[in-house]
Amino acid sequence: MAKPLTIYNSLSRGKEVFEPLIPGKTGLYVCGPTVYSNAHLGHARPAVTFDLLYRYLLHLGYKVRYVRNITDVGHLEDEIEESGEDKIVKKARLEQLEPMEVVQKYLNTFHRNMAQLNTLPPCIEPRASAHIIEQQLLIKRILENGFAYEVNGSVYFDVEKYNTRYRYGILSGRNLEEMVANTRNLEGQEEKKNPFDFALWKKASPGHIMQWPSEWGMGFPGWHLECSAMSMKYLGEVFDIHGGGMDLQFPHHECEIAQSTAASGHSSVRYWMHNNMITINGQKMARSLGNFITLDELFSGNHPLLDSAYSPMTIRFFILQAHYRSTLDFSNEALQSAGKGLERLMKAAALLPKLTASATSTVDIGALEENCREAINDDLNSPILIAHLFDGVRIINQVSEGLASVSAEDLDKLKSIFHTWLFDILGLREENNPAGNSETIRQLVELTLKIRMDAKAKKDWTTSDYIRSELARIGISVKDKKEGCEWEMD
Amino acid sequence: MAKPLTIYNSLSRGKEVFEPLIPGKTGLYVCGPTVYSNAHLGHARPAVTFDLLYRYLLHLGYKVRYVRNITDVGHLEDEIEESGEDKIVKKARLEQLEPMEVVQKYLNTFHRNMAQLNTLPPCIEPRASAHIIEQQLLIKRILENGFAYEVNGSVYFDVEKYNTRYRYGILSGRNLEEMVANTRNLEGQEEKKNPFDFALWKKASPGHIMQWPSEWGMGFPGWHLECSAMSMKYLGEVFDIHGGGMDLQFPHHECEIAQSTAASGHSSVRYWMHNNMITINGQKMARSLGNFITLDELFSGNHPLLDSAYSPMTIRFFILQAHYRSTLDFSNEALQSAGKGLERLMKAAALLPKLTASATSTVDIGALEENCREAINDDLNSPILIAHLFDGVRIINQVSEGLASVSAEDLDKLKSIFHTWLFDILGLREENNPAGNSETIRQLVELTLKIRMDAKAKKDWTTSDYIRSELARIGISVKDKKEGCEWEMD
Numbered sequence: 010m011a012k013p014l015t016i017y018n019s020l021s022r023g024k025e026v027f028e029p030l031i032p033g034k035t036g037l038y039v040c041g042p043t044v045y046s047n048a049h050l051g052h053a054r055p056a057v058t059f060d061l062l063y064r065y066l067l068h069l070g071y072k073v074r075y076v077r078n079i080t081d082v083g084h085l086e087d088e089i090e091e092s093g094e095d096k097i098v099k100k101a102r103l104e105q106l107e108p109m110e111v112v113q114k115y116l117n118t119f120h121r122n123m124a125q126l127n128t129l130p131p132c133i134e135p136r137a138s139a140h141i142i143e144q145q146l147l148i149k150r151i152l153e154n155g156f157a158y159e160v161n162g163s164v165y166f167d168v169e170k171y172n173t174r175y176r177y178g179i180l181s182g183r184n185l186e187e188m189v190a191n192t193r194n195l196e197g198q199e200e201k202k203n204p205f206d207f208a209l210w211k212k213a214s215p216g217h218i219m220q221w222p223s224e225w226g227m228g229f230p231g232w233h234l235e236c237s238a239m240s241m242k243y244l245g246e247v248f249d250i251h252g253g254g255m256d257l258q259f260p261h262h263e264c265e266i267a268q269s270t271a272a273s274g275h276s277s278v279r280y281w282m283h284n285n286m287i288t289i290n291g292q293k294m295a296r297s298l299g300n301f302i303t304l305d306e307l308f309s310g311n312h313p314l315l316d317s318a319y320s321p322m323t324i325r326f327f328i329l330q331a332h333y334r335s336t337l338d339f340s341n342e343a344l345q346s347a348g349k350g351l352e353r354l355m356k357a358a359a360l361l362p363k364l365t366a367s368a369t370s371t372v373d374i375g376a377l378e379e380n381c382r383e384a385i386n387d388d389l390n391s392p393i394l395i396a397h398l399f400d401g402v403r404i405i406n407q408v409s410e411g412l413a414s415v416s417a418e419d420l421d422k423l424k425s426i427f428h429t430w431l432f433d434i435l436g437l438r439e440e441n442n443p444a445g446n447s448e449t450i451r452q453l454v455e456l457t458l459k460i461r462m463d464a465k466a467k468k469d470w471t472t473s474d475y476i477r478s479e480l481a482r483i484g485i486s487v488k489d490k491k492e493g494c495e496w497e498m499d
Numbered sequence: 500m501a502k503p504l505t506i507y508n509s510l511s512r513g514k515e516v517f518e519p520l521i522p523g524k525t526g527l528y529v530c531g532p533t534v535y536s537n538a539h540l541g542h543a544r545p546a547v548t549f550d551l552l553y554r555y556l557l558h559l560g561y562k563v564r565y566v567r568n569i570t571d572v573g574h575l576e577d578e579i580e581e582s583g584e585d586k587i588v589k590k591a592r593l594e595q596l597e598p599m600e601v602v603q604k605y606l607n608t609f610h611r612n613m614a615q616l617n618t619l620p621p622c623i624e625p626r627a628s629a630h631i632i633e634q635q636l637l638i639k640r641i642l643e644n645g646f647a648y649e650v651n652g653s654v655y656f657d658v659e660k661y662n663t664r665y666r667y668g669i670l671s672g673r674n675l676e677e678m679v680a681n682t683r684n685l686e687g688q689e690e691k692k693n694p695f696d697f698a699l700w701k702k703a704s705p706g707h708i709m710q711w712p713s714e715w716g717m718g719f720p721g722w723h724l725e726c727s728a729m730s731m732k733y734l735g736e737v738f739d740i741h742g743g744g745m746d747l748q749f750p751h752h753e754c755e756i757a758q759s760t761a762a763s764g765h766s767s768v769r770y771w772m773h774n775n776m777i778t779i780n781g782q783k784m785a786r787s788l789g790n791f792i793t794l795d796e797l798f799s800g801n802h803p804l805l806d807s808a809y810s811p812m813t814i815r816f817f818i819l820q821a822h823y824r825s826t827l828d829f830s831n832e833a834l835q836s837a838g839k840g841l842e843r844l845m846k847a848a849a850l851l852p853k854l855t856a857s858a859t860s861t862v863d864i865g866a867l868e869e870n871c872r873e874a875i876n877d878d879l880n881s882p883i884l885i886a887h888l889f890d891g892v893r894i895i896n897q898v899s900e901g902l903a904s905v906s907a908e909d910l911d912k913l914k915s916i917f918h919t920w921l922f923d924i925l926g927l928r929e930e931n932n933p934a935g936n937s938e939t940i941r942q943l944v945e946l947t948l949k950i951r952m953d954a955k956a957k958k959d960w961t962t963s964d965y966i967r968s969e970l971a972r973i974g975i976s977v978k979d980k981k982e983g984c985e986w987e988m989d
Contacts, residue, residue, distance in 0.1 A: 074597065107564065107733060109623045117620050120610075130607050133599045139629030142711050221632050243597060449988075452973045453943040460950055460966065476950065483942045498939075 014069070016062075016250075017334060017388045019258065019281040020180055024388055029249050030279065035071045036248035037063065038240040038278075040257055041134070043080040044115040045096040047303040048122045050287055050294060050339060051254070057325055057436075058284040058333040058389075059252045060128035064434050065385055076243050077131040081112040082138045082219050083211075083232045089260060091208055091231070098218055108219055109138075122304040125321040127436045133243050137235035141221045144230040144238045147272055148209045156271035160200045162212030162226040166267060168205050175270050180281060181259035207264055209234055233264035241269065241277060251278040255285050284333040289314070290340050302339075316341040319348065322440050326351040329391040329435055354395075355439060357402040358427050360409050362451070367414035372404045374419040374426075381430045391435065398431060454485055454496055462493070504559070504876045506740075507824060509748065509771040510670055514878055519739050520769065525561040526738035527553065528730040528768075530747055531624070533570040534605040535586040537793040538612045540777055540784060540829060541744070547815055547926075548774040548823040548879075549742045550618035554924050555875055566733050567621040571602040572628045572709050573701070573722045579750060581698055581721070588708055598709055599628075612794040615811040617926045623733055627725035631711045634720040634728045637762055638699045646761035650690040652702030652716040656757060658695050665760050670771060671749035697754050699724050723754035731759060731767060741768040745775050774823040779804070780830050792829075800941040801986065806831040808938040809838065812930050816841040819881040819925055844885075845929060847892040848917050850899050857904035862894045864909040864916075871920045881925065888921060944975055944986055952983070 014027045029035045039059045042052055059077075066073045086093030094102075101108040123130070137144075148164055151157045156171045157164050168177050172185045185205075192204040208231035213220035220227045240248065246269075253262060262281065269277040286293075289300045302312050310318030319327075327347035331337045377397060384393035401423060407413035415423065431437055457476055464472035477487050480496070488495045505514045519525045529549045532542055549567075556563045576583030584592075591598040613620070627634075638654055641647045646661045647654050658667050662675045675695075682694040698721035703710035710717045730738065736759075743752065752771065759767040776783075779790045792802050800808030809817075817837035821827045867887060874883035891913060897903035905913065921927055947966055954962035967977050970986070978985045 074600065107623065109625065109733065110564065113620070113623050130603070133597065133603050135599065136629060139626060142631055146712070222636070243599065449973060450939055450943065453940065453947065456966070456969050456973065457943065457947055457950075459969075460947075460962065463962070472950065472953070476946070479946050479949075483939060483946070 012383065012386050014065070014386045015388055016280055016282060019283045020278075025280065027249075027280065029071065030247060033070070033072060035066050035073045035250065036244035037066070037073055037075045037250045037252065038236070038244055038248065039075070039077045039131070039251075040236060040253035040261070041077040041079050041131075042115075042119055043084045043096055044112050044119060045084075045100045046115060047305060048115075048119045049301060049303045050289070050307065052119070052122070053126060053304060053324055054287055054328055054333075054337065055252065055254050055284050056123055056128050057126060057328045059282075060126075060436060061329065061333075061389055061391060061434070062250070062252070062282070063129060063131075064436055065389070068429070068434055074133070074244060075129075075131045076133045076135065076240065078236060078239055079112075079116060079134055079136045080232070080235065081109070081136050083230045083235065085232065088232065095219065095229075101218065112136075112138075118305070122308075122321075125304070125308065126325050127321070127438055129436075135239040135243065137230065137239075138219070140235060140239050140242065141230065143242050144234045145210075145223050147234065147238045147241075147268065148230075149224075150272040151209065151268060154271055154274075156267075157209055158202065159225055162228060163200060163208060164210040164225055165201050165206045166209055166264070166271070167202065168207070168267070169203055171267050171271055175267070177267055178263060180266055181263050183259065183263070207231060207233060207260065209268070233261055234268060236261070237265050237268040237272070237277075240265075241273075245277075246273050247275070247277050247279065250280045250282060252282040252284070255283040258283060285336045288336060288338045291338055314341075316345075319344045320440050322437055323348045323351055326354075326395075326435075326437060329437075330395060332388075332390055332392055334388070350395075350399075351437070353402055354398060354431065354437070357405040358431060359439075360405050361424050361427060362455070364405065364408050364415065364420060366417035366420045368416065369414065370416040370419045371413045372407065372415055372419070374404070374415070374422050377401055378422065378426050381426065385434065394430065394435070398427070401426060450498070454480070458487065458494060458496065461487075502873065502876055504555070505878055506770055506772060507878045509773050510768075515770065517739075517770065519561065520737060523560070523562060525556050525563045525740065526734035527556070527563055527565045527740045527742065528726070528734055528738065529565070529567045529621070529741075530726060530743035530751070531567040531569050531621075532605075532609055533574040533586055534602050534609060535574075535590045536605060537795060538605075538609045539791060539793045540779070540797065542609070542612070543616060543794060543814055544777055544818055544823075544827065545742065545744050545774050546613055546618050547616060547818045549772075550616075550926060551819065551823075551879055551881060551924070552740070552742070552772070553619060553621075554926055555879070558919070558924055564623070564734060565619075565621045566623045566625065566730065568726060568729055569602075569606060569624055569626045570722070570725065571599070571626050573720045573725065575722065578722065585709065585719075591708065602626075602628075608795070612811075615794070615798065616815050617811070617928055619926075625725075625729040625733065627720065627729075628709070630725060630729050630732065631720065633732050634724045635700070635713050637724065637728045637731075637758065638720075639714075640762040641699065641758060644761055644764075646757075647699055648692065649715055652718060653690060653698060654700040654715055655691050655696045656699055656754070656761070657692065658697070658757070659693055661757050661761055665757070667757055668753060670756055671753050673749065673753070697721060697723060697750065699758070723751055724758060726751070727755050727758040727762070727767075730755075731763075735767075736763050737765070737767050737769065740770045740772060742772040742774070745773040748773060775826045778826060778828045781828055799937045799988070801988075804831075806835075808941055809834045810930050812927055813838045813841055816844075816885075816925075816927060819927075820885060822878075822880055822882055824878070840885075840889075841927070843892055844888060844921065844927070847895040848921060849929075850895050851914050851917060854895065854898050854905065854910060856907035856910045858906065859904065860906040860909045861903045862897065862905055862909070864894070864905070864912050867891055868912065868916050871916065875924065884920065884925070888917070891916060940988070944970070948977065948984060948986065951977075 015024045016027050018025045042048065063073060063075050081097060084096045085091055086096060097108045097111050100111045104111060157166050171177055178184050188205050210223060210225055210228050210230060212226055212228045220229055266276055292298060292300060294300055300314060306312040307319055307324060308321055323344060327344055330347060377400060380397040381394050384390045384397060408415050457480065461473050461476040480487055484498060486497050504517045506517050508515045553563060553565050571587060574586045575581055576586060587598045587601050591601045594601060647656050661667055668674050678695050700713060700715055700718050700720060702716055702718045710719050756766055782788060782790060784790055790804055796802040797809055797814060798811055813834060817834055820837060867890060870887040871884050874880045874887060898905050947970065951963050951966040970977055975986055975988050
C-alpha cells in the first residue's frame with residue numbers, strides 16, 4: 010500500500026501523517042488578504058499552495074470545509090507595534106470612499122485574480138466586520154479565564170499571565186524571557202502592562218469611522234482576534250489544518266494560539282502549515298524598493314521590471330514548480346522558463362487523445378501513477394510530481410513520433426494520469442479559454458462517433474446514418490476514413 | 500436644453516425630476532437576493548434594470564454609491580405570515596452544509612451570472628448576518644420611540660401604534676382599517692398584538708443554527724430589518740433612490756418605510772423605483788408549475804421549456820427591450836426575435852469602424868443623440884432608446900451599401916453614439932460566442948441521450964449504460980425520470 014499523506018507541521022517542526030479529527034472530513038482554515046489594495050505576487054503563493062492541498066484532499070475523497078477569511082477591519086499599519094491607522098480606513102480616506110467600498114473594490118479584484126489562477130473558491134469567506142459579536146464573546150471568555158485585562162475602554166491580552174500556564178512562543182520558537190529583554194517601551198503603549206501584550210479590543214476615538222458598541226465602550230477588534238473567533242465558529246474548537254504565509258507565524262498565528270488556548274484551555278489547530286516567502290530578483294518585495302508587482306500587472310506585463318506578460322497559468326505552474334516550504338524567486342528568466350515547461354506539458358496533454366493504441370507497450374506506464382501519488386503524499390512535493398509528469402511527456406512524444414508504442418490499457422492509464430494529476434490536482438488548464446467548452450465538445454463528439462462505430466460494427470446502418478446526419482445538423486461534419494473517421498466543426 | 504432625468508416614484512405614483520440630495524452624488528440601494536438557490540430569471544430583471552440606472556447615473560457624472568444587500572439570515576419560508584424555516588437554514592439541512600457554506604455557494608453563482616449579464620458590481624454588498632449589531636441598535640431606537648414591543652424574547656413592530664402617528668401602507672396603497680378587516684388570526688402568532696405586526700427580532704429555539712445574543716435573549720433579526728439598518732448605515736438617514744422588484748413593495752418595502760420612520764421620525768427614501776414582474780409563456784414562474792428557469796439553464800438551453808440556449812447578452816437585450824415598469828413575458832419566440840435584433844445591432848456596430856467618410860452627409864445624424872437622451876431621461880425608457888439606435892443601424896447599413904454617404908464629422912458622431920449608448924449605458928457587448936459553444940454542447944448531449952433512449956427501447960443495456968458512464972466521465976450527469984431523463988453539467 011502507498012504511504013499516506015504526510016504534511017510538515019510547523020508546530021512540531023516535522024512531517025506527520027495526516028489523520029483528520031473526524032474520519033472522512035477535513036476542516037481547513039487559511040489566512041486570507043486584508044483587502045485595502047490590489048492583490049499582488051505575495052497573495053498568489055498561499056492561494057496556489059492551499060488550493061493544491063484543497064484539491065488533493067477533495068481527490069482523496071474528504072468532505073472538506075475550507076474557510077478563508079477576509080480582513081476588513083482592525084489591521085493597523087504597524088502590525089507589530091499595533092499602531093498607526095487601520096489600513097482600510099486609511100485607504101478610504103485617500104480614495105474618498107466609505108471603508109466598505111474600499112473592501113468591496115479590492116475584494117472583487119482579489120476574486121477575479123483568484124479565478125484567473127484557477128484556485129477553487131473556499132467554502133466560506135468570513136469577514137472580520139461580520140463577526141463583531143463572535144469576537145466580543147471570545148474576549149469575554151478570555152477575560153473570564155483571567156488572561157486579559159481592560160484598560161480605559163480597550164482590552165489587552167496578558168501575555169505574561171498566559172505564559173505562566175501555557176507557553177507563549179510555541180509556534181515561532183520565541184521565548185518570553187528573551188522577548189522581555191529585547192523589547193523597549195513604546196510611546197502611546199502605556200496602557201499595556203507589557204509591550205508584548207496585544208489588543209483584543211481597541212477603544213475608538215469619536216471620529217473613528219469603523220466602530221461598534223461593546224461592554225467596554227465603542228471600539229473595534231484587534232487584528233489577531235478574528236481568525237480565532239471565525240475558525241472556531243465554522244470549524245469547531247479543535248480542527249485539522251491552519252495555513253498561511255510564513256510571515257504570519259509571528260505575531261499573528263502565535264497570538265491566535267494564545268487566544269484560542271486562553272479561551273478554551275487547549276489549542277485548536279492540529280496541523281499548522283506555512284508557505285515560504287517570495288522574492289523578486291533576489292530581493293524582498295516592497296513598495297519602497299519599486300519592485301512591488303500586482304497580479305494584474307504580472308498578467309498584463311505592465312510593470313517596468315517585467316519583460317513580458319505572464320499568463321495566470323504560467324504563474325501557477327511557476328509556483329508549483331517549487332516546494333511550498335522553499336523560498337521562491339521571481340525573475341523574467343525563471344518565469345519564461347516556466348512558461349516553456351508548461352507549454353511542453355500542455356502540448357503533450359493535447360497530443361494524448363490523438364495517440365493510437367498498439368497491441369503492446371514498449372514503454373512503462375506502471376510506476377507513473379504511483380510516483381505522482383508518492384510525491385504529493387510527501388508534504389505536497391509538487392516539483393517532484395511535475396518531474397514525473399515530464400516522464401509522461403517523454404512517453405507521449407515518443408509514441409506520437411512512432412518511436413514507441415503503447416497498449417490501449419496503458420494509453421487509458423496515461424490519459425487518466427494526466428487528467429487527474431495535471432488538471433484536477435495541480436489545477437492547470439489550457440489558456441485562451443473557450444478551451445473548457447471546446448474540450449467538452451471534443452469529448453462529446455468523440456463519444457458520439459464511438460457509438461456510431463459500434464453501430465456500424467453491428468451493421469446497424471440506421472443508427473449510424475442517423476448520428477451522421479444529426480451531427481451535420483449541429484454543424485459537425487464527419488468524414489469516414491479507412492480506419493475510423495475524422496470530424497470538423499463549421 | 501434637454502429635459503432632465505425623470506423617474507417614476509412609486510411613492511408619489513408619478514414621474515418626478517431626479518434631483519439628488521447632495522449635488523453631484525447619488526445614493527442608490529437595491530434589494531438583492533436571498534442566496535439559498537441558483538439565480539433565476541426573476542433575478543435578472545432587477546439586476547439589469549438597476550444596472551441601467553447605475554450606468555446612466557455614472558454617465559451623467561454622479562459619484563454613485565450603489566449598495567445591494569445579500570440576505571443570508573432571517574428570510575423565512577412564508578414571508579407574509581413570517582412562519583416556517585429560515586430559507587438558508589433549510590437548504591443547509593438538505594445539503595448537509597453549514598448555512599454559510601450554502602450562502603457562499605449560491606453567492607458565487609449569483610456573482611458569476613451577474614458578470615455574464617454584464618452588470619457592474621455594486622459598490623457595497625452588505626450582508627444581513629454581518630450587521631447584527633446595527634440591526635439591534637435600530638430595534639432599540641424603535642423600542643425607545645414606542646413603536647415596538649418585546650414579548651417572550653422576540654420584538655415586534657407595533658403597526659397600529661405606528662399608524663396613529665404615521666401612515667402604514669403609504670407605498671403599497673393599503674390602509675390599515677381594511678387590513679384589519681381582512682386578516683385572520685394565525686396559529687402560533689399569538690405573541691403578536693395584531694396579525695399584521697411584524698418581527699424585528701425573533702427568539703431562537705436552542706437548536707436554531709443561526710442565532711446571536713441580544714438584550715432580548717438569543718435570536719435573529721426579522722427579514723425586513725436588514726434593509727433599513729444597512730441602507731441607513733451606508734447611505735445615511737435620508738438617501739436618494741431605493742429600488743427592487745414590485746413584489747417587494749408589500750410587505751417588505753412597506754415595513755422598511757415603517758421601521759426607518761419609526762426610528763428617525765422621517766422616511767429615508769426620496770425616490771422608490773420598482774421593476775415589474777416577469778412571466779413565462781404568460782404564466783407566473785413557480786417551481787410548482789415546472790416553469791422555473793435558472794440563469795444557468797437559460798444560458799445553456801438545458802430546460803424542457805427552452806428550444807435552445809440563449810446567450811447572456813440576448814437576455815440582457817430582451818429585458819431592455821421592455822420598459823422596466825411593464826410586465827415581461829419570456830417565450831422562445833420572443834427570445835429568438837431578441838437574439839436576431841441584437842445581432843442586427845451588433846453587426847452594424849461592427850461595420851462602423853469600416854465605414855469611410857464622404858465630403859457631405861446625405862443622412863441626418865443630428866437628432867439621434869438627442870433622441871437617445873430624451874428616451875432614457877423619460878423614466879429610463881430603454882425600448883424607445885433601442886428603437887432610436889435602430890435608426891442608426893439603418894443609416895450604417897445604407898452607408899455601407901453605398902446608398903447614402905456620411906461626413907467625417909457625422910461618422911464620428913455616429914461612432915460616439917453607439918459607443919456611449921449601446922455599450923456604456925445599455926451595457927451590451929460582443930459575445931465571442933461562448934453561448935454558441937453551450938448550444939453545441941446542449942445539442943450534442945441531447946443527441947447522445949436520444950441514441951441512449953433508442954438503445955434502451957431495443958433493450959440494448961450495454962450501449963445505454965456505456966453512454967451514461969461516458970457522459971459522467973465528461974462531467975455530464977444523467978438522471979433517469981419516468982418520462983425521458985434530465986442532465987446536468989458539473
